[in-house]
Every structure is written in C-alpha cells, then in structure tokens.
Amino acid sequence: MxxxxxxxxxxxxxxxxxxxxxxxxxxxxxxGTVLLYVLKQHGGESLELDFPPYSDELNKRRLRAQKLNLLNIDWSYR
Structure with missing residues (x-):
C-alpha cells in the first residue's frame, strides 16, 4: 500500500x-474508509442503531453518518 x-x-x-x-x-x-475517518472524528464509529437486516459494514457507516447529520462526504488528494 x-x-x-x-x-x-x-x-x-x-x-x-x-x-x-x-x-x-x-x-x-x-x-468505507473515508466514512470511518469522519465517524472517528465525531465519535460515531460504534454508534448503535437498529440496522436493516443484512446490512454490510459500508451501509452501517452510511447510516451512522446520516444519524450524526454528517452529509455530502467527498474526498480528494492534495
């Protein structure tokens, strides 16, 4: 890497x-990695929610970000 x-x-x-x-x-x-960076910044990486059945980790991170009102996430390199 x-x-x-x-x-x-x-x-x-x-x-x-x-x-x-x-x-x-x-x-x-x-x-998924970008969402994890943002969730860690806001202490939301282990936020427990009622996830839909069969949610994968990416969808769980998306739902956690939405619950914390963290939206329009984008990334680039500088």
Missing part, C-alpha cells in the same frame, strides 16, 4: 461545511 499524500475529506456537519485532512494517507481509500 503506497501513500498518495494528503487526503482531504470535505463534508457537512448539520449544514456547516467541514474539512478533515489526513497526512500521508493510503492511495487506495474507498468510501
């Missing part, structure tokens, strides 16, 4: 724009 540089995650928290920078991030992050 190689590093691509600084990962910059942009999102909205309750309608307010936010930015999270991860130095020396892996080059191959996916949506």
């Amino acid at each position: 190689s590093n691509a540089g600084n990962l910059v995650i942009t999102y909205e928290e309750a309608g307010e724009p936010r930015e999270l920078a991860i130095a020396d991030a892996p080059a191959d992050v996916d949506e």
Whole structure:
C-alpha cells in the first residue's frame, strides 16, 4: 500500500461545511474508509442503531453518518 499524500475529506456537519485532512494517507481509500475517518472524528464509529437486516459494514457507516447529520462526504488528494 503506497501513500498518495494528503487526503482531504470535505463534508457537512448539520449544514456547516467541514474539512478533515489526513497526512500521508493510503492511495487506495474507498468510501468505507473515508466514512470511518469522519465517524472517528465525531465519535460515531460504534454508534448503535437498529440496522436493516443484512446490512454490510459500508451501509452501517452510511447510516451512522446520516444519524450524526454528517452529509455530502467527498474526498480528494492534495
């Protein structure tokens, strides 16, 4: 796994724009990893909800982010 540089995650928290920078991030992050970074930032990585049956980890992370009002999550490298 190689590093691509600084990962910059942009999102909205309750309608307010936010930015999270991860130095020396892996080059191959996916949506699940980005969601985990954001959830950890807000203490929501272990938030217990009533998940629909057969929810995979990605869907659980999406639902946790929605519950915490963390929306429009996007990422890029700088």
